[in-house]
Amino acid sequence: MKGSEIIKVHGLIKDYSMGKQSFRALNDVNMSVCSGEFTGLVGPSGSGKTTLLNIIGALDNPTEGDAVVLGKDVNSLSQAEGALLRNESLGFIFQTYNLLPVYTVYENVEFPLLLLKKSKQERNEAVMKALEWVGLTAKAKSKPNQLSGGESQRVAVARAMVKLPKIVLADEPTANLDAANSHNILKMMLKLNEELNTTFIFATHDEKVIAYLKRKVVLSDGKIIDDITLN
Amino acid sequence: MLIIKLAFRNITHAGLRSWLNVFVLSFAFVMIVMTEGLYDGMLQQVKDAVVDSEIGGGQFWQKDYDPFDPFSIENSHSKIPENLLLEIKKGNASAVLIVTAAIFPRGHVQSAVLKGIDPSQKIVKMPTYLLNDGSDTASIPGIIGSRMAKSTGLHSGDYLSARFKNINGTFDAVDIRIVEVMNTDVQSIDRDQIWIPLKSLQKIYRAPGEATVITLKKDVRYYPSGEPGWTFKNHDYLLKDLNDTVRQKKVTASFMFILLLGMALLAVFDTQVLAIFRRRKEMGTLMALGMTRKKVVLLFTFEGCLLGILALIAGAIYGIPLLAYFAGTGLNVPQVATQAGISIGAVLYPKYSIQLYIITSLILFISVVVVSFLPARRITRLKPTDALRGKMA
Ligand SMILES: Nc1ncnc2c1ncn2[C@@H]1O[C@H](COP(=O)(O)OP(=O)(O)OP(=O)(O)O)[C@@H](O)[C@H]1O
Ligand SMILES: [Mg+2]
Numbered sequence: 001m002k003g004s005e006i007i008k009v010h011g012l013i014k015d016y017s018m019g020k021q022s023f024r025a026l027n028d029v030n031m032s033v034c035s036g037e038f039t040g041l042v043g044p045s046g047s048g049k050t051t052l053l054n055i056i057g058a059l060d061n062p063t064e065g066d067a068v069v070l071g072k073d074v075n076s077l078s079q080a081e082g083a084l085l086r087n088e089s090l091g092f093i094f095q096t097y098n099l100l101p102v103y104t105v106y107e108n109v110e111f112p113l114l115l116l117k118k119s120k121q122e123r124n125e126a127v128m129k130a131l132e133w134v135g136l137t138a139k140a141k142s143k144p145n146q147l148s149g150g151e152s153q154r155v156a157v158a159r160a161m162v163k164l165p166k167i168v169l170a171d172e173p174t175a176n177l178d179a180a181n182s183h184n185i186l187k188m189m190l191k192l193n194e195e196l197n198t199t200f201i202f203a204t205h206d207e208k209v210i211a212y213l214k215r216k217v218v219l220s221d222g223k224i225i226d227d228i229t230l231n
Numbered sequence: 232m233l234i235i236k237l238a239f240r241n242i243t244h245a246g247l248r249s250w251l252n253v254f255v256l257s258f259a260f261v262m263i264v265m266t267e268g269l270y271d272g273m274l275q276q277v278k279d280a281v282v283d284s285e286i287g288g289g290q291f292w293q294k295d296y297d298p299f300d301p302f303s304i305e306n307s308h309s310k311i312p313e314n315l316l317l318e319i320k321k322g323n324a325s326a327v328l329i330v331t332a333a334i335f336p337r338g339h340v341q342s343a344v345l346k347g348i349d350p351s352q353k354i355v356k357m358p359t360y361l362l363n364d365g366s367d368t369a370s371i372p373g374i375i376g377s378r379m380a381k382s383t384g385l386h387s388g389d390y391l392s393a394r395f396k397n398i399n400g401t402f403d404a405v406d407i408r409i410v411e412v413m414n415t416d417v418q419s420i421d422r423d424q425i426w427i428p429l430k431s432l433q434k435i436y437r438a439p440g441e442a443t444v445i446t447l448k449k450d451v452r453y454y455p456s457g458e459p460g461w462t463f464k465n466h467d468y469l470l471k472d473l474n475d476t477v478r479q480k481k482v483t484a485s486f487m488f489i490l491l492l493g494m495a496l497l498a499v500f501d502t503q504v505l506a507i508f509r510r511r512k513e514m515g516t517l518m519a520l521g522m523t524r525k526k527v528v529l530l531f532t533f534e535g536c537l538l539g540i541l542a543l544i545a546g547a548i549y550g551i552p553l554l555a556y557f558a559g560t561g562l563n564v565p566q567v568a569t570q571a572g573i574s575i576g577a578v579l580y581p582k583y584s585i586q587l588y589i590i591t592s593l594i595l596f597i598s599v600v601v602v603s604f605l606p607a608r609r610i611t612r613l614k615p616t617d618a619l620r621g622k623m624a
Contacts, residue, residue: 059519059615080523087521094619098516102244114233115521159520 003035006166006199007056011065014051014222025051026062027222033201035166038193040202042210043219049203050171052219056201057090057169058082070166087115091160091198093170097152099144099159105131106140109158116163130158134188150181157185161192167199174206186212234526238533242541249538252498256542256595259492261550264583264591266485268554269562272582274477278470280416284356286469287325288447291315291461296329296443298419304331304344305396308441312458315445323451325354326442328432332395334425336383343379343423345393347432347442354448357420361411362428371431373407376421380412387412393425398437405435492595495542496602503535503606514610515618528610535603539596557581 014026025048033039041049054060055067058074059082067074070089077085086092091112099108109130113123131137134154144152153173160168168189174182190212193200202209210216218226242249282288296307311319311326318324328347333340350362357374364372370390375383385391387409394404407425415421433439445461514527522530561578 054616057519059619080525083518083521083523083526085521086519090521092516092519094516094519096512098512098519098619100513100516102241107240112520114237117233 003197005032006035006070007031007033007201008068009052009056009065010067012052012055012062012067013064014048014055014060015063025222026055028065029219029222029224031217031224031227033167033199035199036193036197037215038190038200038213039215039217040204040210040213041217041219042205042213043225044205047219048222049205049219051222053169053171053201053203056167057092058085087112088163089166091163091165091168093153093156093160093168093173095172095175097144097149097156097176099147099152099155101144103144104140105136105142105144105147105155108144108155109162112159112163126162126164127158130162133161133192134158148181149176150178150184153177153181153185154188157188157192161196161198164196165198167201169201169203171203172206173202174204174209179208182206182208234530234533235537237530238537241530241534242537248502249541252495252502252538253541253545255491255495255498256538256599257546257550259488259495260542260546260591260595261553262488263485263492264546264550264588265554265557265581266488267481267587267591268558268581268583269579270477270481270484271584271587272558272580274473275582276579277416277473277477281419281470281473282449282466284415284417285420286446286464286466287354287449288451289463289465290447290469291445291458291463293443294460294462301331301342304329304443308398308436308438308443309460310440311442311445312461314456315458315461318447318451319349319445322353323448325349325352325446325448326429327444327446328429328436328438328441329443330395330432330436332393332425334383334391334393336385336389336391341383341423343393343425345395345432346424346426347429347436348426349429354446355420357415357426358411358413359426362426364408364410367408370406370408371427371435372410374411374413374426375409375424376413376415376418378418378421379424380409382422385409385412395436397435403435492598496598499535499538499599500602500606502538503531503603506531506534507606507609511613511618512621514613515615515620518615518618524611524613524615528607531607531610532600532604535607536596536600539599539603542599543592543595554581554583558583 009029009031012026012029013024015022015024029052041052043049051060055062055074056069058069058077061075069085072085074082100111103111106127109127110123113126118126128137131140134157136151136154136158139147139151144155147155174185177185186209189200192198202213204210214230216228216230217224218228293307293309295303297303308328315324319326325348330345332343332345334343348357348359350359352359359374361374362372375385380386389409390406391409392404392406394402397403407427433441517527518524558581561580563578
């Protein structure tokens, strides 16, 4: 099921300055993503996957070109507008889970809803539903340091999904997980993608992830060298 | 609201470290208030004593009189002005004549001042009525303080002779019989002094009708109206040294607790600095989740501030009853304060003012805000991508 275009990247260039020299991490990248996609940015290490994902996530600004996400040009967003975009419409999943260590599982998942100023009841319903999706209702009161890697990443998925974002950006979500947990997480995300029509964009070079993708955008040295729609 | 909630969560979840910070901060806070209150109470008590037994409502000094210059005393006596004489008659003032002398207790020579005072005066709290003792006409009755008694070895009933130069410059001697050793908190009516009847002193000194100091009655409103040769010294002037001494002692006494407060603030600062380095990824995550950078700065600043707020609350919870208890029952401070150059009664009543409490609270709070904000300020330059990678900009 392919919907409207929600991400459009055009002529994107990203230079990192390294002292006097500068390094071009992205070199004229053009792509678009439609709602409901389950797409991966793939390619070798250093090819610019994370860089591209961060720009789409309004965490970073391109040096040149533009990236329009959900109708907003991320380059022209103020710091606060970027935060608002992330808060309302984007979910992030990181390689290292990035759970807030002092909060319980429940509180971690609840956090985005607090930022969205949802009522207590709304929060409670949404958190419980999200924990159900990832099968962690029983661990609601646990602290992150009491969880296994797989469980932690499932909490991260619940946290990303709890506010029903339009887009989920996942940077190497399986890199720290074993095969079984990786498949578990991926099946979960695929299910959410199909049931809720949430758009997933991965940055990965993990074959396990690639096996689930519906579209593969191949990057090499900051350039898109291939764009394959699968199945 | 959210920030407060989150900060509170972070602080409470951080556990022991937070509570330790809170405890040390609150302890320093309570101790500073307590020490200051103790000295304020002491100052009040000493002032009251000085007012009651020495300076009353202020004093007129003969223009040459300088209590710190023994040589000035020789010339600092004049006729009591008419209008002051009137006040003395009305019972609103009392005159003192001061004469330097050499005394010979236990055979040693020692310098002293003879102070003549009206035995029937009711201006200052001194047992001067005992000077009415006329049982032995060969000697003059005298009163000394307990410190003077100690330094001279004199007791009640003892005799001593005093040599002095009278107004004509010739040496004279007089026998004094100690009729009373008085206990007083006020050193300046005690050390090196012998109180004798004013009339007797005027007579032997050959200066009838003259005085050095005229003390007004406490609470009498008397407006100086041209007493040539006399200057009026009000409380501000007469109590200045005392105020200065106490202020200095206050700083010295609070120093340890100010140091403790400084250490507590340093601990808060340290926590904050550490947080900025150790919790970078958390900051990145917060930003990725949609928190603005400003809010992240606010959150981290507020976490520090919260320690201060909790310390103030904790300080109030155990500090107020504690301080109220001491203010009520007083503190036993034998001799300590006497050594410190000011003396007070055996029981000291601390005096706490709202002002003292508020100022100390404010100082604590502002310093906590500053040490919390200074490190957190660095977050404003932090890029979310760098933060997520655990890197500082
Ligand atoms: N902050 C930075 N400063 C300088 N160079 C950077 C910075 N971030 C990334 N780079 C460089 O940009 C290039 C692309 O980095 P990026 O992180 O996007 O790669 P990646 O495809 O995600 O790699 P990996 O698979 O290892 O995560 C790399 O060569 C990297 O060294
Ligand atoms: Mg990467």
